[in-house]
Amino acid sequence: MNIVIRADAAVQIGSGHIMRCLVLAKELTNQGYSVSFACRRQPGDLIGLIQRRGLSVVELASPVINEVNLTPNVAVESNAEADYAASWLGVSWQQDADSLLAQIKDVDLLIVDHYGINIEWEQYVRNVLDCKLFIIDDLLRLHAADLLLDQTPMREDSAYVLQSTIKRVLAGSDYALLADNFAPIRETIMHRHVTTVQPRVLITMGAMDLPNATGKVLEAFLQLPADDRPQITVLLGQHAPHYQVVKKYIKVLGNKAKHFDYVENMAEIMVQHDLAIGAAGTTALERACLGLPSILIPLADNQRAICNNLVAANAAIYLELDEITTKLTVQYAFLTANLTEFRARNLVLCDGLGVKRVLVELNGLLSYLPSTLGLRKATHDDIEQVYNWQIQPQTRQYSPNPQSPSWLEHQVWMQNQLSNAEHFFYLIIDNVSNLNLGVVRLNRIAQCEYVISIFIDPSYYGQKIATRALAIIDIIHRDVTIHARVMQDNSASQQLFTSANYQQVTSEIFIRAPIK
Incomplete structure (x- = not known):
């Protein structure tokens, strides 16, 4: 599949947009996608760096420079967003879009990380290319997108709740696009x-x-x-x-x-x-x-x-x-x-695994049979929901401790889990209905080694939710060793981990080595 990234670097706008897009491009090319950039050549651009990373660059039309004050000669309305377009694009949004469309024809996914590009550009270009559109932005602007990423710390997707032109939002630093060596270090x-x-x-x-x-x-x-x-x-x-x-x-x-x-x-x-x-x-x-x-x-x-x-x-x-x-x-x-x-x-x-989580979303967006299943970090708002699952007889049946915790014990335990930077506590969710389906946790026991725990809301048994959740864990946490302890008489869970390519090393211990 063909992916094009529209982003720029320049003296006046810095290098951050290109650098984080290069992080994403590396992950996408490792997955077998064809990735290229579309950029405008200008002082401070990083076109040479992109090309040295092995990626092709479509060069967009240069702005017409006013010889008197050496600024782009762009006719725009006098408002803040138009000013962004003028200073960041150097041309009008229409000129930028037409320059792109003159050189790009076959695109499955267009990724845009640019403060100068607006919703009119997005609607116009997507209509012509008939492709999926992924927007990276943090200015709380209007967008028309299949997927939007806003990696501002503590930003919530509810900030975009009134924007019906955005189909799905990834918000917060759990999705921050950091280079792939940050999490291992x-x-x-x-x-x-x-x-x-x-x-x-x-x-x-x-x-x-x-x-x-x-x-x-x-x-x-x-x-x-x-x-x-x-x-x-x-x-x-x-x-x-x-x-x-x-x-x-x-x-x-x-x-x-x-x-x-x-x-x-x-x-x-x-x-x-x-x-x-x-x-x-x-x-x-x-x-x-x-x-x-x-x-x-x-x-x-x-x-x-x-x-x-x-x-x-x-x-x-x-x-x-x-x-x-x-x-x-x-x-x-x-x-x-x-x-x-x-x-x-x-x-x-921030745990440094944001680009892996974004990759899960993009794989689903580009798949002909997209899964609606996802993982999100648990919050304090989930404490009661998780408790209601924890005390279910079906959940306790194969737990190392069959005795249900008290409400107070559960609150203390989960608050400690959520505040511990060494552990990962996810809720399994349906991205379409926003229903919570279960829990998967990774508790760190040593450097690059974790113990996994997973349980599903009994109302959703038999739908292979745990199997699909483990597949997502394999993408996000592929670089660590994961241990699972499963009671010998829990045949369903033993089969779950065997099917997920965990190696059984004792009657109750399964291990998944790092995935190369």
Whole structure:
């Protein structure tokens, strides 16, 4: 099947949209899909990087530049959304759509990650191409899509409930598109010790950092006595407009600072540090995944929702750009004194498996016989529902503890499960009816090793729900070993795990090795 991704990078819009789409493109090509990009060539584009990753790029028509002020010559209405289109697309939505349609004919799925593209573009292009449409956005705008992803932390799909033109919404950081090495590295650092005597600080404000937040942060640290300055690592691309200014600050800091233009493996760099100071795009979720506490400095309005939500979760500190000089070192001292607590709260927010969950959804969207079954992370709102299942005689029959828990015992147990970043607690759901069908849990027992527990609402026995849920687990959690304990007289469950390619190693123990 043919998939096209419409996204751009540029000096004024940054690189984040392309980078997260490259993460998704890698997963899709590994599944055997044909993936290409459609981009506009402009200063700061990442077309060369996309091509080096082995993906083809359709280059869209360049904007007509006004020679007087060197801005795109686009006639648009005077409103916020039109302004986005003007500054991000460089052409009108109609010109952009026509340029795409002139070069793209056969598409099964069109993925759009672009603040300059609106619902009119989506309706027009989908009508011509007759394809599925997957939108990645976080601005709570109107869309016409088969599937929409909004990876803002703590965002709920109810935010889009009034949009009948969106068939299904994936909301929250459970679906964050992080590179595939974040989850494995997270497995290795769940119990790591953090340094509070002289913390290692990572400064990452994006590839361009137009307002020079990096320089302002370095200047603030230079106000500290030399012995009190942390060890600093700066990430900033050589095309950034303030690159040379930052290099001068690095030189003044001497052996207290080092600088990289670009790193291939962001996860490995992050785990070498104890806290970060950075912008609030996808990198804020990467840091949360690895338990790296942050001082967040929003560099664009679209980053404020992430900032506000992470602060509300008490997982980050939020500074405005104009507060760096006066407040940064004070907030740095506060964060340093509370690293352990901030780290724990970050780990709960994002597990790094979002791209696997999105892949499950896209496989279903592109399948001729799509399954309506899905998994979602359980919440505190599900405690009573799960209790009602737990006390059913059919559920207790083969449980290691046949005695039903009390309501209080169950509440304490499930709240502990939900707050533990090492475990996965899913509800099995029907995506069409939104009915809850059962539970599947993975409890971590060692690095990359989990014990699975699964039970189904007795009302839905006989519908192979457990079999289908295990198939989804194999996609999301393919890189770990999973153990299952099944009582010998529970023949149905023994057959379930045998059919799911778990190896029976004793009369009651089944193991599924990592899937290569």
